[in-house]
Amino acid sequence: MKDSMSLVTKEAPDFTAQAVMPDNTFEELKLSKFRGKHVVLFFYPLDFTFVCPSEIIAFDRKLDKFKEKNVEVIGVSIDSHFTHLAWKNTPVEEGGIGNIQYPLVADLNKNISRDYGVLLDDSVALRGLFLIDKDGIIRHSVINDLSLGRNIDEALRMVDALQFTEEHGEVCPANWEEGKESMKPTAEGVAEYLAKHGKE
Numbered sequence: 600m601k602d603s604m605s606l607v608t609k610e611a612p613d614f615t616a617q618a619v620m621p622d623n624t625f626e627e628l629k630l631s632k633f634r635g636k637h638v639v640l641f642f643y644p645l646d647f648t649f650v651c652p653s654e655i656i657a658f659d660r661k662l663d664k665f666k667e668k669n670v671e672v673i674g675v676s677i678d679s680h681f682t683h684l685a686w687k688n689t690p691v692e693e694g695g696i697g698n699i700q701y702p703l704v705a706d707l708n709k710n711i712s713r714d715y716g717v718l719l720d721d722s723v724a725l726r727g728l729f730l731i732d733k734d735g736i737i738r739h740s741v742i743n744d745l746s747l748g749r750n751i752d753e754a755l756r757m758v759d760a761l762q763f764t765e766e767h768g769e770v771c772p773a774n775w776e777e778g779k780e781s782m783k784p785t786a787e788g789v790a791e792y793l794a795k796h797g798k799e
Contacts, residue, residue, distance in 0.1 A: 605716070607740050611640070611731045612714035618673075618702040619683040628673070628702055631735060637670045637761070638731040639754055642717045642724035646678040646686045650748045652696050654726070657751045659699040668758055672701040677712060677723055680705040717742060730757055732765070772796070 606612075611630060618628035630638070641658070643651045658665075658672055665672050676683075683703040689695025704711065712718040717727035726743035739757045743749055759777040764770060770784045780796070783789075 606729070606737045609737060611638075611729065611735050611737050612711070613735075614704075614711045614714070616704050616706060616711060617680040618704040619680050619687060620702050621698075621700040623684060623687060623698070625680050625684075626702075628704055630673075633671050633673075633731075634735055635733050637668070637733060637758060638729075639665065639670055639672045639758070640675065640715075640729045640731060641673070641749070641754075642675045642712055642715065642727040644719075644723040644726070644745055645676060646682050647689075647694065650726075650746065651676075652686075652691075652694065654748050654751075655696045655699060655703075656691065659696075659701065661751050661755060662700055664755055665758070668755075668762060670758055673704060674701065675704040675706050675711055675724070677706050677709055679707055719745070728754060730754070730761060732761065 613629070613631045615627055615629045618626055620626050620628075630640070641654075643654060645651060655674060658674070662672060678686075680703075683705060686696050687698055687703075691697045706712050706724070709718055709721065712724040715727055715729065717725045719725050723745070725745065726747065726749055728741050728749060729737050730739035732738050738761050741749070756776060760775055763777070768784075783791070
């Protein structure tokens with residue numbers, strides 16, 4: 600398996616693959632067509648499983664917050680686009696995901712999962728999440744084992760941090776949230792910040 604963490608600071612591997620779109624049509628989705636926007640690309644193991652629907656629905660519930668920040672959310676698994684659509688057409692109370700409003704990409708040949716370093720035992724994808732900037736560069740990555748669901752608020756926090764640093768040229772210290780004080784990327788800036796917040 601490739602080292603997915605080594606992708607941070609590198610160009611996101613491009614792909615073109617069949618996807619189920621928000622309106623339930625099938626479309627060839629090309630990652631690079633989203634240049635100019637930030638992208639949260641997340642992988643999950645399989646449709647019709649256990650932790651996966653909770654994550655997919657959680658992303659959908661926060662989708663307006665991502666959209667407000669001009670961020671595209673894209674999900675990927677090794678299932679076919681037909682299986683994705685069947686899952687969308689299955690009611691939530693019956694284990695489905697309902698009519699989620701972001702694309703789900705089919706990675707049947709597992710090449711996308713392989714390129715992103717999240718393919719486990721040539722079988723399914725680990726729970727990888729990649730934050731891609733407007734120039735197509737991966738700026739943040741997190742990988743969870745199959746049984747550990749991700750925190751969508753943390754994904755939003757990382758979007759906020761990335762967009763803040765891009766706009767202001769400052770850096771975001773531990774536990775930074777939108778509206779909190781940032782840090783100037785100098786020795787003086789660090790000292791000034793820690794003098795105020797070092798014991799918090």
